[in-house]
Amino acid sequence: MKKIMFSMMLLMSIIMTGQTTVKGRVIDASELPIPLANITLRGSSNIGTVADFDGFFTLTIQETPPFSLVVSSIGYETTTTNAITASVEDLIITLNQGTELDIVIISASRAPERIFESPVSVEYFGQKEIKNTPSVDFYSGLENIKGVDVNTNSLTYKSVNTRGYGSFANTRFVQLVDGMDNSSPSLNFSLGNLVGISELDVSNIELLPGASSALYGANAFNGILFINSKNPFEFQGISAYSRGGVTTQEAAGTNAFYDVGVRAAHAFSDKFAAKVNVSYIKGTDWFAVNNDNLNDPSLNRQSDPNYDGVNVYGDEISTTVNGVSVSRTGYEEQDLVDYDAESLKFSGSLHYRPMADDLEIIYTGRLGRGTTLFQNANRFYSPNFFSQQHKLEVKNNNFFIRGYITAGDAGDTYDTRIAATNINNSWKSNDDWFTEYFTTLAVSGGNHDLARATADTGRLVPGTPEFETAFNRVVSDPDFTTGAKFQDESELRHVDANYNFSHITGNFADIQVGGSFREYRLRSFGTVFTDFDGPISYGEVGIYTQIQKLLLDERLKITGSIRYDKSELFEGNFSPRFSIGYNAGEDRNHNIRTSIQSGFRNPTTQNLFMGLDVVRAITMGSAADNLDRESRDYALSTNGTALTGNANATITGRNALENSYTLDSAAEFINAADPSLLIKSDVQLVKPEKVTVLELGYRGKYNGFSLEASGYYNMYQDFITSENVVVPFYGEATSNEDFTSPSVQALFNNDFNIYNIATNTSAEVNSYGMVLGVDGKVFGTYDFGVNYTYSKEDFDEDDTAYQSEFNTPEHKVKATFGNRNLFSNFGFNTSIRWSDSYVWNDAFGTSEIPSFTVADAQINYTISSLKSVIKAGATNIGGEEYYNALGTGFIGSQYYIGITINNL
Secondary structure: HHHHHHHHHHHHHHHOOOOOEEEEEEEEEOOEOOOEEEEEEEOEEEEEEEEOOEEEEEEOOOOOOOOOOOOOOOOOEEEEOEEEEEEEEEEEEEOEEOOOOEEEOOOOOOOOOOHHHHHOOEEEEEEEHHOOOOOOOOOOHHOOOOOOOEEEOOOOEHHHHHEOOOOOOOEEEEEEEEEEEEEEEOOOOEEOOOOOOOOOHEEEEEEOOOHHHEEEEEEEOOOEEEEEEEEOOOEEEEEEEEEEEEEOOOEEEEEEEEEEEEEEEOOOOEEEEEEEEEEEEEEOOOOOOOOOOOOOOOOOOOOOOOOOOOOOOOOOEOOOOOEEEEEEEEHHHOOOOEEEEEEEEEEHHHHHHHHHHHOEEEEEEEEEEEEEEOOOEEEEEEEEEEEEEEEEEEEEEOEEEEEEEEEEOOOEEEEEEHHHHHHHHHHOOHHHHHHHHHHHHOOOOOOOOHHHHOOOOOOOOOHHHHHHHHHHHHHHOOOOOOOOEEOOOEEEEEEEEEEOOOHHHHOOOOEEEEEEEEEEEOOOOOOOOOOOOEEEEEEEEEEEEEEEEEEOOEEEEEEEEEEEEEEEOOOOEEEEEEEEEEEEEEOOOOOEEEEEEEEEEEHHHHHEEEOOOOOEEEEEOOOOOOOHOOEHHHHHHOOHHHHHHHOOOEHHHHHHHHOOOHHHHHHEEEEEEEOHHOOEEOOOOOEEEEEEEEEEEEEEEOOOEEEEEEEEEEEEEEEEEEEEEEEEEEOOOOOOOOOOHHHHHHHOOOHHHHHEEEEEEOOOEEEEEEEEEEEEEEOOOEEEEEEEEEEEEEEEEOOOOOOOOOOOOOOOEEEEEEEEEEEEOEEEEEEEEEEEEEEEEEOOOEEEEEOOEEEEEEEEEEEHHHHHEEEEEEEOOOOOOOOOOOOOOOEEEEEEEEEEEEEO
């Protein structure tokens, strides 16, 4: 027994000899505590702790001294303590306020690291930036980040993009809110913050420009945005905000808006916490009243019988007789929508820590309802849309596994262009209207005004009871041959997991593995997709691993990762990434990095299974089994009926793909009446798109200033695009035709339609650019930042089938200037953005976007006793209206004042 007791005492002595306990406090330069600071053992990121809300910490280490601790916190410079040789009871660690480069982020490597040492470009937008943005809300404030484009579609819907190929239907950019992809299951593009997160609940935002497929999978192609919410264990209490003001626009006048929100969070114990958020915004949207003629902006309806106005719909219906082209009289967008804009968002989460440690089980639910405008090939007005997400997640410091579902309901959404077309058809068919027009034109000696007035006899006039009756009938009818209602109840299901083995392998390298599974369930009832016979479902799976190693006294960081993804519709794809970063200088204040990585994106649900008549064309997905699912019946002309013996023709997607002419050659044939000019199309089934990215970057800190410069070069393969083809309703399309061919006769008889088919271009497409940014203090305590972005596309211009949709200015400059504490509790901030002119081209149309300059400003006053801020500001000061995409409303000014309570 004595021997046993002696052995146990000896063992305890050995264990205690090997333990070193460090107790202390983390404070700032003003000796105020820094809560939740991270304290880790230098050289071993898996050994550490977190300071409490008063900055105190205790760390017991199974290491033999001497050793050092690394201490970090968001917004402060990371520091390393002097060598610790024994247990310490009262270690005081002071952190100095840092630059943006000292902020700790997660997204770049799926593990904590400073922006300064990130292996790729990364941007950060935190509490300080949210409070100081002169924009109306935090999401709009993202447009001041270097390299970022924010396209405004609506007062409530904005689209974020980086590195070119901007679009409101931006399927190349991913947005994750607490790890959940908030893209529409059917549309595949992010809904911005339309149904996202309340400003009160935002903890921080991280943005990775460029391809991120190696860790985040398909579609993280142009970039990825992470919006992270506050944990109710760490951020408790009731907070609220209320702001209001006016929007001003020449077309819409001056209109009031308001935006309110409440957040409540409470930790009921050290094991259970919960939070809820509610926010609501209501206002009047930007009126879209651009009546420029898409065919020739120098001509209007009076001077061009074939007029096609930008925001005039129904005038896309056009025909040509004896070389004279004429379009129907359309309706302006403001006759078809009421421009209400509103968004109601609710979110709640339950957090359970069964062992009162880092293991946490989380349920999150998000619901959103509202009214907005969004744009793709056409403009859609969406009253009473609804979206919801539900997530269950289990995580600790080393792993997470989460599953979530996204479901949407289009509500009363309708297509404005199709609505106008079918309102016209409801009072007079196209055949009757054009017959009356050309008959009158002939007998009047070519008087187009008289011909239009005669054909328009009986036209439904906006504002009349007859128009309202027809309008209400059309927008509630989901049959696009007679109505315009957009039906959608599609769903997305996603599971992903990650395990960080650093606590096991940290002495060698940091190693992570993970994977994901996603399933789409498309249900549009045949209005958008070819799912007329039931939902269409398909899935994709991916796995990845990453290894990260520090060398040369932790100055050199090498990161390698690879991911494999497989869609059930396509062959698998590997996405590797390799990067090297080096901290140079005596104080390690200069970081040089280079990387090569690849990305890919699968064709979207629309690229695969769409079957939608957008008036200008039939937009068709080209998944193999969609070719026969897409089927339409067309009435033939009198000549066509005589030629074929049939009054109707059935055209499938397979006909469009295999029996059609290129649009350019068909146009040349019609102009020259030479059938030998016709060229048979050669459209291929759509497949995944790939990109290889080379990037070189530098970050440096210079006496209160930070400098960042980066450049990239993107090389695309199988770039996803679409091709317009002309499909004859009879005959066999071949090249070098003659007049005897039935397919040529079909074109003469107007027995054809245009199909827009998703495919990949064979053109060599590359893009490249650079970003320069400087941030720091001037005149003592004033914040100043300026950045410049250069973006350029390079492609084979001899390939006329490829139509660039780069949609990005070549040059952009942004600057901010302010002082968070100009005098006691008073601060201000200003920003200015300049954009070069650029060409916008998408399915909606093509036009040059003029250069514009936008200035915003805000002042704020802090009431410290209430932890509250009063803020007043204005956007687009000066009121010169601008737009950043064809078809949208011109953006005027906003003036606002608001208060945020208990949210410092």
